């Protein structure tokens with residue numbers, strides 16, 4: 302009995318220590334960051350991958366393995382090389398003092414901001430060069446004893462680093478297609494130019510300095526990744542106290558938009574997505590860094606296809622800008638595809654022209670000849686609680702000029718090797734031409750139909 306009581310006491314003490322530790326850990330992470338402007342929100346341009354170069358098209362049958370971050374939850378964070386990897390979005394930042402410009406691929410499916418650092422023999426040097434920490438007066442290594450290193454430990458591989466607390470903290474990011482990036486953790490000054498012309502300087506931002514990289518090829522401009530996931534070490538979280546809140550919004554332009562057209566990403570105060578036509582749904586908590594939402598079903602034309610006919614089980618979807626297509630579980634996909642073809646048939650009597658882009662017929666790739674985007678049927682997603690988000694044909698279909706095919710933008714999770722009957726990926730294409738706001742203080746994501754080409758989605 303006594304032992305039992307002691308045990309309780311111990312547990313209680315440990316819990317308190319854990320909370321205290323957390324504050325000790327977290328406070329320095331955020332306290333040192335410093336925006337030198339008005340402590341409000343700001344907007345930055347979203348640059349296209351391969352800007353100033355025509356975007357490339359790839360065969361849709363190569364839509365397979367992306368760079369998928371190995372992590373504890375399913376489905377995994379993704380940052381995919383195909384098919385519209387070439388058509389993704391970048392942010393231009395500068396690191397260090399003097400400032401060195403870098404272009405980073407934005408990814409809502411992962412958390413850390415990392416860039417190639419000299420010396421890195423295996424990193425592909427882009428035409429923009431490579432950051433040299435030795436030339437920066439503001440560069441600071443993060444030791445293993447630092448709180449940030451311990452937080453990072455949740456996705457760091459236990460492979461012998463940090464034997465000595467004075468060692469430099471390392472990160473090791475492995476992706477499902479076996480690409481990986483590894484390097485040291487550092488604190489650096491990060492500067493970016495806002496769309497209103499001001500520069501924002503953020504001091505002591507935790508970054509990964511890549512010293513080794515293997516696997517999938519990066520595009521000509523990509524010098525790393527800015528993870529916009531919800532973790533405590535994410536850029537969004539680090540700048541939250543100074544940007545007026547842990548929130549951001551972005552507007553992705555449609556595929557095949559002139560690569561020189563920029564849209565916007567908004568951070569902090571003022572990034573709220575409000576006004577007419579806004580559809581919001583809660584973000585599930587307790588999913589680590591992933592942005593997960595719950596979906597009741599999909600509406601094809603006037604017909605609602607429930608994820609689960611009993612209405613009791615929701616489909617959990619990971620919002621992932623890094624994966625172009627949308628993936629849903631096999632059984633659900635089958636019902637969606639069947640309804641889709643049925644409706645399409647009555648609208649256009651073109652069912653027979655549905656063909657597969659793979660050698661063997663595979664229902665998970667529904668394509669139609671020609672590159673004209675069908676006007677019907679209309680597709681909408683029904684979030685838990687009844688809110689319905691309507692998509693346009695441009696968001697739902699992938700035209701491919703090279704193959705003279707237009708393919709339905711949804712596939713089954715099995716075709717991507719993703720596990721789980723209740724998980725899906727809310728892909729990048731159905732995020733285009735929406736101003737999408739992630740409010741991590743309120744745990745809600747909001748979608749507003751927006752012409753991201755003409756409007757940019759800016760909030761300033």
Ligand SMILES: *[C@@H]1O[C@H](CO)[C@@H](O)[C@H](O)[C@H]1NC(C)=O
Nearest residue numbers: 393394395402403492493494
């Ligand atoms: C910010 O603007 C200055 C002046 O135009 C430019 O030299 C610098 O490269 C820009 N930095 C970033 C990160 O865009």
Ligand SMILES: *[C@@H]1O[C@H](CO)[C@@H](O)[C@H](O)[C@H]1NC(C)=O
Nearest residue numbers: 327452455532533534589590
């Ligand atoms: C992040 O911080 C919050 C408190 O702000 C805490 O509840 C949560 O557990 C932290 N998450 C991680 C992954 O450290």
Ligand SMILES: *[C@@H]1O[C@H](CO)[C@@H](O)[C@H](O)[C@H]1NC(C)=O
Nearest residue numbers: 608609610611613614632722
């Ligand atoms: C639907 O929900 C019921 C009850 O939770 C469950 O038994 C069934 O397996 C679910 N079906 C699907 C397709 O998830």
Ligand SMILES: *[C@@H]1O[C@H](CO)[C@@H](O)[C@H](O)[C@H]1NC(C)=O
Nearest residue numbers: 654669670671672704705706
């Ligand atoms: C593409 O497909 C459409 C519809 O089948 C056809 O009318 C058109 O001639 C094709 N174009 C080319 C370049 O093959």
Ligand SMILES: *[C@@H]1O[C@H](CO)[C@@H](O)[C@H](O)[C@H]1NC(C)=O
Nearest residue numbers: 631634635664665713715716
């Ligand atoms: C799901 O994808 C797998 C792999 O591509 C395929 O074999 C299967 O037929 C697909 N299922 C449905 C319902 O489309």
